[in-house]
Amino acid sequence: MAPLLKPALRRGWRDLNTVQFGMTPAHAMTLGPMDTATGSFLELLNGTRGPALLREEGRQLDLPESHVDGLLERLSRAGLLDDARGGSPAVETLRRKKKLLDRLRPDLASLSLTTSEPGEAMELLATRRTLRVQVRGAGRVGAVLASLLSAAGIGEVDVRDGGHVEPWDVAPGGLPAESVGARRDEAARRAVRHCAPDNPLRRGPQSPSVDGDPGFSLVVLAPRDDVSVHAPPSADTFVGSGTPHLYAGVVEGTGVVGPLVLPGETSCAGCLHEWRTDRDPAWPRLVAQWRSGARRVRRVPPCDLALATTVAGLAAAHALAFLDGRVPSSAGARWEVSLPALNWHARPVWAHPACPCGAAEKGKGELTSIAGESHETMTEQGPSKKSRRTAAAARPAGTWRAHV
Numbered sequence: 001m002a003p004l005l006k007p008a009l010r011r012g013w014r015d016l017n018t019v020q021f022g023m024t025p026a027h028a029m030t031l032g033p034m035d036t037a038t039g040s041f042l043e044l045l046n047g048t049r050g051p052a053l054l055r056e057e058g059r060q061l062d063l064p065e066s067h068v069d070g071l072l073e074r075l076s077r078a079g080l081l082d083d084a085r086g087g088s089p090a091v092e093t094l095r096r097k098k099k100l101l102d103r104l105r106p107d108l109a110s111l112s113l114t115t116s117e118p119g120e121a122m123e124l125l126a127t128r129r130t131l132r133v134q135v136r137g138a139g140r141v142g143a144v145l146a147s148l149l150s151a152a153g154i155g156e157v158d159v160r161d162g163g164h165v166e167p168w169d170v171a172p173g174g175l176p177a178e179s180v181g182a183r184r185d186e187a188a189r190r191a192v193r194h195c196a197p198d199n200p201l202r203r204g205p206q207s208p209s210v211d212g213d214p215g216f217s218l219v220v221l222a223p224r225d226d227v228s229v230h231a232p233p234s235a236d237t238f239v240g241s242g243t244p245h246l247y248a249g250v251v252e253g254t255g256v257v258g259p260l261v262l263p264g265e266t267s268c269a270g271c272l273h274e275w276r277t278d279r280d281p282a283w284p285r286l287v288a289q290w291r292s293g294a295r296r297v298r299r300v301p302p303c304d305l306a307l308a309t310t311v312a313g314l315a316a317a318h319a320l321a322f323l324d325g326r327v328p329s330s331a332g333a334r335w336e337v338s339l340p341a342l343n344w345h346a347r348p349v350w351a352h353p354a355c356p357c358g359a360a361e362k363g364k365g366e367l368t369s370i371a372g373e374s375h376e377t378m379t380e381q382g383p384s385k386k387s388r389r390t391a392a393a394a395r396p397a398g399t400w401r402a403h404v
């Protein structure tokens with residue numbers, strides 16, 4: 001191991017004996033009291049020295065070995081240390097790919113802020129390259145979202161949609177103007193490949209499944225159809241196969257991200273439909289009319305370009321948080337933002353006892369309580385104990401489903 005103080009956290013001395021790591025309330029932390037020699041020793045933690053050399057240089061500063069070891073232990077426990085050398089074989093491979101790492105350097109630095117173990121950020125980046133994600137819907141939201149996931153290092157991003165690219169599908173970061181008239185799914189896959197920081201890992205023959213399981217770590221549902229965004233049809237196939245899925249889209253002047261469905265654990269689109277029907281008996285009648293209207297009349301639904309891009313970005317961030325092993329606040333909630341005031345707020349989606357997904361029985365389980373805690377508005381994000389608890393809800397990346 002070659003310890004280094006996480007470069008992502010800016011350092012500053014609050015007084016002669018206290019050092020502050022980081023600037024923002026979400027990540028800042030202070031360490032003290034600290035004598036001058038220990039303060040100078042911190043400068044040596046830059047990833048070029050192993051523990052033996054650090055102990056030796058510590059002695060030159062009159063710091064006993066036990067003090068050096070204790071300090072390293074303390075910094076590591078506080079989540080302030082990274083490791084410039086060690087790691088799994090996948091990390092070793094990644095370290096050799098300088099061009100790829102240069103593309104993802106800011107993402108790696110960001111991952112170092114949300115992980116605590118030295119070397120964990122690099123492991124997560126290596127894991128991203130092994131994950132398969134599918135995006136269903138390749139319009140202004142879906143194509144940008146798929147490109148973002150690919151650019152963030154997800155190894156395989158498959159895109160599904162029908163028809164051909166229309167002029168109004170074109171969006172920066174998504175389908176380019178040259179693709180108008182081309183098959184929409186093929187054009188979106190080209191955009192995804194174009195954004196990838198390197199060639200995807202070689203895989204064996206595509207085996208969608210032994211048991212009909214599509215084998216995706218996550219499916220993102222980003223329909224172009226506004227009725228499907230507002231009243232998402234329940235995704236029984238994904239609930240049945242235990243595939244985590246996330247909804248995102250724009251309806252009228254409202255952007256929506258969520259819910260992220262962990263089948264059987266958190267509420268699904270079926271739960272949302274049941275609650276809406278409980279609250280408003282006319283809901284199913286309205287949805288039926290909207291759906292049949294959408295089939296009869298072809299029209300271009302409203303979709304503000306900047307709003308669509310925002311939704312794509314936020315949905316990609318929620319997807320990545322999940323793929324990196326966290327449970328983001330879209331589990332059990334829909335984040336919504338409407339033009340023109342653009343205030344984000346989360347609407348809780350509770351598990352419904354009548355929904356066959358089974359999440360309601362798990363209602364008192366850990367995940368649901370995490371989802372419940374996270375119903376706070378973005379303006380309240382900060383050093384609150386709540387957001388720290390949510391952030392601490394970590395799972396090993398890519399391990400939600402045992403068979404992925």
Ligand SMILES: [Zn+2]
Nearest residue numbers: 268271355357
């Ligand atoms: Zn449900």
